[in-house]
Amino acid sequence: MYPVPFEYHRAGSVQEAVELLARYGDEARLLAGGHSLLPLMKLRLAEPKHLVDIRRTPGLSGVREEGGALIIGAATPHQILEHSPVVTRRLPMLSEAAAQIGDPQVRNMGTIGGSLAHADPAADLPAVMLAAGAELRVIGPKGQRSIPVDGFFLKLFTTALGPGEMLTEVRIPLPEAGTGGAYAKFPHPASRYAIVGVAALVTVASRKITAARVAITGVGAKAVRASATETALTGQAADAGAVAAAAEKATEGLTLRSDARMDPDYWRALTVTFTRRAVATALERAG
């Protein structure tokens, strides 16, 4: 299938992208890596009349460390997150997750902003952002604002982005000393999307877990924090028994997506197993 005809605009600046979105309203869509939007257009599930390409827009791509945070441009491709020395060193959970997205072509084209804005329930980066406590910088017709990631993913393929708004930057606070993170994933064998993906960030002091953020993707309508697991971990001794007990709670309060091909009990068991693996690895890395 071919998409319906559309007009292509390459935004030379963030301001121009915002103006084009405002000018064309509902008829416009941003184009980043195109690896989610173009398949939808070819299936005629999306029929934008104007595409605003931000992939090469100056200032939207790249990673840097600044003021105790990692700052990631919205149009940064996954492969940069996979290989960037600052990400690998300062937030290995993110490079570990990026390395498991699709295949090299997908990682070369797909971007962090596209992935977060698209909010696919089986995408990897939403879980990592929830575990990392990211803040999402947005610009739109009313100016700039920040959205804490805990309020960003609303429901299936739906985020807190308003009409005409675009993501410009992701800010991730750098973890304090004694913190380790990990991403563990059971990929779909055909698409590589997560059947279950778990991101965990835990802080240890005097052999006790003092803080834990754990997030799960693939299982429900959107990526979510595993609150019962986080509560069960916090204050416990940093050992395998505590991890196993907390992982058993991973699906508490979680509504599984309906999928005729997946036995719900198997899906729950996978979620517990991958939660245990992610948290155990994060603890090892916490030192």
Ligand SMILES: Cc1cc2nc3c(=O)[nH]c(=O)nc-3n(C[C@H](O)[C@H](O)[C@H](O)COP(=O)(O)OP(=O)(O)OC[C@H]3O[C@@H](n4cnc5c(N)ncnc54)[C@H](O)[C@@H]3O)c2cc1C
């Ligand atoms: C074969 C295949 C396998 C894949 N496997 C995986 C996988 O294993 N794990 C995974 O997580 N993903 C996977 N993906 C998805 C991939 O990560 C996509 O790159 C990602 O979902 C969308 O990013 P994009 O830059 O391509 O966005 P696009 O397709 O360009 O855009 C997606 C949506 O986001 C909007 N958008 C883009 N940028 C912004 C912005 N800055 N602000 C606001 N809105 C914006 C667009 O308007 C559009 O609605 C796969 C894709 C393919 C084709």
